[in-house]
Amino acid sequence: MFFKGQIRKMSTVLAEPIQYYLTLESDLLSVNQLNEKKIKFNHVGYQCVECGEDKPLYRMGFCKKCFFESPYASDTIIKPELSTAHLGIEERNLEVEKEIQLQPHIVYLAYTGDVKVGVTRVTQIPTRWIDQGATFALPIAKTENRYEAGMIEVALKEHLADKTNYKKMLKQDFEGDVDLQDFRNQIEKHIPLEFLQFYNPDKEIVKLDFPYESPEKINAFTLDKQPQFKGVLKGIKGQYLHFEGDYFMNVRSHEGYVVELEVES
Numbered sequence: 001m002f003f004k005g006q007i008r009k010m011s012t013v014l015a016e017p018i019q020y021y022l023t024l025e026s027d028l029l030s031v032n033q034l035n036e037k038k039i040k041f042n043h044v045g046y047q048c049v050e051c052g053e054d055k056p057l058y059r060m061g062f063c064k065k066c067f068f069e070s071p072y073a074s075d076t077i078i079k080p081e082l083s084t085a086h087l088g089i090e091e092r093n094l095e096v097e098k099e100i101q102l103q104p105h106i107v108y109l110a111y112t113g114d115v116k117v118g119v120t121r122v123t124q125i126p127t128r129w130i131d132q133g134a135t136f137a138l139p140i141a142k143t144e145n146r147y148e149a150g151m152i153e154v155a156l157k158e159h160l161a162d163k164t165n166y167k168k169m170l171k172q173d174f175e176g177d178v179d180l181q182d183f184r185n186q187i188e189k190h191i192p193l194e195f196l197q198f199y200n201p202d203k204e205i206v207k208l209d210f211p212y213e214s215p216e217k218i219n220a221f222t223l224d225k226q227p228q229f230k231g232v233l234k235g236i237k238g239q240y241l242h243f244e245g246d247y248f249m250n251v252r253s254h255e256g257y258v259v260e261l262e263v264e265s
Contacts, residue, residue, distance in 0.1 A: 040230040107139070
């Protein structure tokens with residue numbers, strides 16, 4: 001089977017195990033069904049996720065121009081506490097920013113090798129947790145907009161990590177009995193009083209089941225350094241493809257790459 005197209009992050013369906021899908025042009029590939037099959041990638045170009053032009057990519061799948069102009073690559077995407085749409089203040093495009101920021105958000109705890117705090121739109125649950133490779137996740141607050149969630153996260157990340165260590169996540173070295181509910185109870189006192197109304201102690205822990213087994217080691221590669229790669233798919237976790245020999249490719253970090261993909265029978 002032969003396919004060609006622009007890489008975007010894999011879409012997912014919550015199931016046991018989680019189901020992954022990769023879209024290349026008009027073809028939708030069930031990645032789970034490619035397990036134990038030999039896959040060949042050939043990197044042939046780029047396509048900016050915003051303008052669609054074949055330009056070198058700068059960050060997040062955007063060419064340099066779009067990265068500094070698109071509202072989908074603004075600072076508030078990474079730092080929700082910088083959101084200003086609730087004040088009617090535009091950063092790059094107020095209508096887009098209202099669409100993203102002025103909707104309910106969840107502040108959550110997740111276990112990805114360490115306990116971390118994060119923020120996402122309600123509509124992105126459980127997708128956000130799956131993309132991060134979280135084994136367990138627990139919502140702790142529901143806010144009315146992105147700014148409020150960001151301010152809670154800022155306060156809590158003084159005491160918890162807010163980024164995923166991808167090697168720990170992929171290694172799956174569990175630290176004994178990780179009790180997210182206990183972490184939630186311990187960090188409640190660090191939520192600023194003006195945002196304590198959004199705290200919700202009644203949610204249950206969500207467990208995520210990935211089609212994946214822990215590797216002995218991690219050999220991450222990119223198509224920039226290795227434009228042609230061939231390997232047998234062994235599993236999937238987060239947005240990482242795990243190949244025989246413990247080689248790993250982060251699909252999310254390859255958004256905007258144009259590839260030829262061949263699946264050998």
